[in-house]
Amino acid sequence: MEWIPHSRPTLGEEEVGAVSRVIRSGRIAQGEEVARFEQEMARRVGVKGGVAVSSGTAALHLSLLALKIGPGDEVILPGYVCLSVLNAIRQAGATPILADIDPASYNLDARDLPRKITRKTRAVIVPHLFGLPADLEEILSLGVPVIEDCAQGLGGSYQGKPVGGFGHLAIFSFYATKVIATGEGGMVLSDSEALLERVRDLRGYDDQDDDELRYNYKMTDLQAALGVAQLKRLEFFLSRRRAIARRYAEALALLGWTLPQEDPRRQPIYYRYVVGLNGGAEVERFLAACLQQGVGCRRPVYRPLHHHLSAPVLPHSEEAWQRNVSLPLYPSLEESQVERVIQVVKKAIEP
């Protein structure tokens, strides 16, 4: 039986060629390819510039430091997102404050956010979860500095403008399973030269005269060449993602599950195709049944963050975690594999 993994990067001869060229050049650490990847990402997102780093988490950490956020400061994040976001806030020494999500979009609930703002609030981290742009207009109107977390959102847009161009800073991840992949990797994008300069300064420890704490968060030219090659194929990746999502929507429409919502303000990229099953206990059984049939479905968020912080339960984050499963969806998924996923998930739900 053929195994269909939950995610897989889409790599081909372009990528092999790009990395080989860097190896032959003999210059494999941060150099010209990194500068090129930064420029091309900034151009695609429509902002002034970017700073490539070693991961999305490093990008979040340096974004917080660039905003001079540290001990005693509060940073708001949603309760339903991966641990990376929480860890970056802790790495900066700041206090994480959880807000709940909107059950219709799984993104930060702009109505819960004002209740979490205090005199100590210094920023809010806004993920575009599963590739669906968050309520940027409402969130920006609160006047708190925004770090957009575009780790799952590259290529999406909000009211026609690419995500990543709305916040003070935006971060991206190029981990192996993300929209474009470099193995590990991340980037900070911004319209502010001053913020970018601070991120650039903190990225490397060498050749410094003062005593400020800096990091080694650099990306290599090997990764950046891979990133440039992947970025060239982004439009194709996005159209494949949309086509697979359309097929899932059509095939699963009548099962009574909660499917991704369409909304004219947001242009999603279907980074994940997340389905809300009915009733909590079902999820484990569903995942096991899919696994047994060779299809890798998963919980799209491993645990809600209030479980980690032993904070009060955020009802919508908790419910999303209890109900949601994510189906395989990536550009290299073949038509026949899409049909098999549909067959297997439909059967997995039968008692």
Ligand SMILES: *Cc1c(COP(=O)(O)O)cnc(C)c1O
């Ligand atoms: C993947 C991801 C990150 C972290 O990126 P890494 O490159 O794995 O450090 C942060 N936020 C979100 C929403 C992500 O999906």
